[in-house]
Amino acid sequence: MTNKKVRVRFAPSPTGALHIGGVRTALYNYLFAKQQGGDMILRIEDTDSQRFVPGAEAYIVEAFEWLGIKFDEGVHVGGKYGPYRQSERRDIYKTYVDQLLSDGLAYMAFDTPAELDVQRAAILNFQYDASTRMQMRNSLTLSTEEVAALVAAGNQYVVRIKIEPNEDIVVNDLIRGKVVFNSLVLDDKVLYKSADQLPTYHLANIVDDHLMEVSHVIRGEEWLPSAPLHVLLYRFLGWEDTMPSFAHLPLLLKPDGNGKLSKRDGDRLGFPVFPLQWTDPKTNDISSGYRENGYLPEAVVNFLALLGWNPGTEKEIFSMEELIKTFSLERCSKSGAKFDYEKGKWFNHQYIQLQSNAELATLFLPVLAEKGVEAPFEMVEQVMALTKERVSFVKELWDQASFFFVAPTSYDEKMAKKRWKENSAALLAELATLLEGIDDFTAARTEGDIKVWIEAKEYNLGGIMTAFRLALVGEGKGPYIFDIIAVIGKEETLARIQRAIDVLK
RNA sequence: GGCCCAUUCGUCUAUCGGUUAGGACGUUAGAUUUUCAUUCUAGAAAGAGGGGUUCGACUCCCCUAUGGGCUACCA
Numbered sequence: 001m002t003n004k005k006v007r008v009r010f011a012p013s014p015t016g017a018l019h020i021g022g023v024r025t026a027l028y029n030y031l032f033a034k035q036q037g038g039d040m041i042l043r044i045e046d047t048d049s050q051r052f053v054p055g056a057e058a059y060i061v062e063a064f065e066w067l068g069i070k071f072d073e074g075v076h077v078g079g080k081y082g083p084y085r086q087s088e089r090r091d092i093y094k095t096y097v098d099q100l101l102s103d104g105l106a107y108m109a110f111d112t113p114a115e116l117d118v119q120r121a122a123i124l125n126f127q128y129d130a131s132t133r134m135q136m137r138n139s140l141t142l143s144t145e146e147v148a149a150l151v152a153a154g155n156q157y158v159v160r161i162k163i164e165p166n167e168d169i170v171v172n173d174l175i176r177g178k179v180v181f182n183s184l185v186l187d188d189k190v191l192y193k194s195a196d197q198l199p200t201y202h203l204a205n206i207v208d209d210h211l212m213e214v215s216h217v218i219r220g221e222e223w224l225p226s227a228p229l230h231v232l233l234y235r236f237l238g239w240e241d242t243m244p245s246f247a248h249l250p251l252l253l254k255p256d257g258n259g260k261l262s263k264r265d266g267d268r269l270g271f272p273v274f275p276l277q278w279t280d281p282k283t284n285d286i287s288s289g290y291r292e293n294g295y296l297p298e299a300v301v302n303f304l305a306l307l308g309w310n311p312g313t314e315k316e317i318f319s320m321e322e323l324i325k326t327f328s329l330e331r332c333s334k335s336g337a338k339f340d341y342e343k344g345k346w347f348n349h350q351y352i353q354l355q356s357n358a359e360l361a362t363l364f365l366p367v368l369a370e371k372g373v374e375a376p377f378e379m380v381e382q383v384m385a386l387t388k389e390r391v392s393f394v395k396e397l398w399d400q401a402s403f404f405f406v407a408p409t410s411y412d413e414k415m416a417k418k419r420w421k422e423n424s425a426a427l428l429a430e431l432a433t434l435l436e437g438i439d440d441f442t443a444a445r446t447e448g449d450i451k452v453w454i455e456a457k458e459y460n461l462g463g464i465m466t467a468f469r470l471a472l473v474g475e476g477k478g479p480y481i482f483d484i485i486a487v488i489g490k491e492e493t494l495a496r497i498q499r500a501i502d503v504l505k
Numbered sequence: 506g507g508c509c510c511a512u513u514c515g516u517c518u519a520u521c522g523g524u525u526a527g528g529a530c531g532u533u534a535g536a537u538u539u540u541c542a543u544u545c546u547a548g549a550a551a552g553a554g555g556g557g558u559u560c561g562a563c564u565c566c567c568c569u570a571u572g573g574g575c576u577a578c579c580a
């Protein structure tokens with residue numbers, strides 16, 4: 001290990017919305033980099049022109065902004081190692097493809113996809129490698145003249161890495177330790193396609209990581225099988241001494257059944273798998289997002305951080321700063337984690353409680369506006385103080401708080417049957433008279449006066465309060481009554497009592 | 506099929522040879538409350554199986570099973 005600066009990258013392919021598993025990978029990269037005082041790079045891997053989806057890149061940038069994951073370099077912020085979009089680095093890759101070719105470490109192959117299909121159908125477990133390459137149409141089997149003629153005639157070709165069999169290739173993984181692969185099981189992977197003059201992921205990835213001086217490659221476990229190929233590529237290019245360290249993260253699995261969490265699971269199981277809502281530009285299908293579902297970005301970050309990593313203590317609530325301080329690759333788990341949406345809800349509940357009343361009121365204002373309610377900000381703040389501990393999401397606040405803003409127009413039948421007695425109307429009328437005489441309408445004052453009154457008359461506290469609640473709320477729920485009337489005020493309180501008496505008799 | 510990775514309560518996990526195997530989510534029961542919710546307390550709940558190594562294995566090794574990933578001119 002050298003003492004070179006820590007530089008990590010998150011390198012998504014712009015093929016659609018950013019998957020929540022990708023978000024976690026990016027988060028771990030970020031936490032690691034920031035802890036080490038290093039840089040975080042956003043590189044767009046758009047080497048597959050077929051799968052490019054417009055808008056995906058902008059979505060990725062917006063998602064990280066929302067989550068509070070900041071990049072030091074990248075497609076959206078620039079930097080000294082650009083361009084950060086692989087489609088803009090064609091010439092760079094070509095240089096190294098040519099180098100591998102002239103060093104005899106790669107070769108040109110002219111087999112068409114159709115011809116390869118024929119081989120795959122004919123030979124069980126066909127693999128383009130040392131055992132089969134001499135039967136194929138490539139620069140190893142064709143003469144120099146034939147190759148030149150084919151190229152001159154406009155035939156498309158690919159460049160394949162030439163892997164020698166029977167060599168053990170060691171991948172040192174920071175999470176898993178030494179993993180050994182025999183080169184026999186590796187195939188001569190395509191590195192470059194003449195058709196679009198772009199490299200495949202493997203070559204582009206190694207060239208970019210090297211040129212961008214990436215020190216640590218932290219990525220999903222699905223890349224572990226191709227890690228030996230990458231090690232070989234570093235070696236073939238002469239860069240093995242500065243090869244980055246690898247860390248392969250466990251995958252996020254479906255909450256039910258089997259397999260890794262996929263884009264489709266979200267709406268099938270009723271929770272988002274994307275940070276932000278995403279509309280597919282081709283089909284117009286909408287996939288829900290954490291942001292639109294009412295999640296606080298801090299909660300999503302905290303939740304994701306603990307899915308595959310733990311601090312070794314019993315602390316569960318972590319700010320981004322605390323995560324940066326505490327995170328370590330050594331404490332990442334090795335096995336996949338089933339995605340537990342219920343726990344995610346709990347995290348959001350915790351973060352709602354951590355918000356100030358003013359912050360929550362600001363978040364709640366749009367919901368109020370949607371319902372056509374206008375209310376003074378201070379009042380909304382007071383309502384937040386009384387209701388926030390009851391909810392996990394901002395939008396649930398409406399269920400808990402609507403009666404503060406809108407008087408009940410009907411009364412819950414069950415509740416009325418149970419709580420509205422023969423004498424309720426008379427008692428509430430008496431209560432109204434009492435309240436009318438109180439000028440200082442604070443909870444402390446009204447509570448004191450009402451309790452004195454009830455005691456003096458030897459009334460039943462519960463009976464009166466539940467009927468009172470029915471009049472105020474319309475059903476049997478909500479915070480302390482005296483807090484409610486302090487917020488809605490004397491006039492409104494009296495109006496609601498009168499209305500209940502009129503309607504329920 | 507081949508290669509690789511993994512395996513502790515339903516779920517996320519702690520344990521780095523000696524513990525009553527701990528915590529959290531969820532769940533169950535109680536308590537508190539004028540209601541509902543919150544909150545609080547308590548409970549149920551786990552080392553895949555089989556061999557070793559060792560005075561002693563959840564922990565180390567092997568085998569089996571199971572789960573997962575990869576096996577494209579996708580990343």
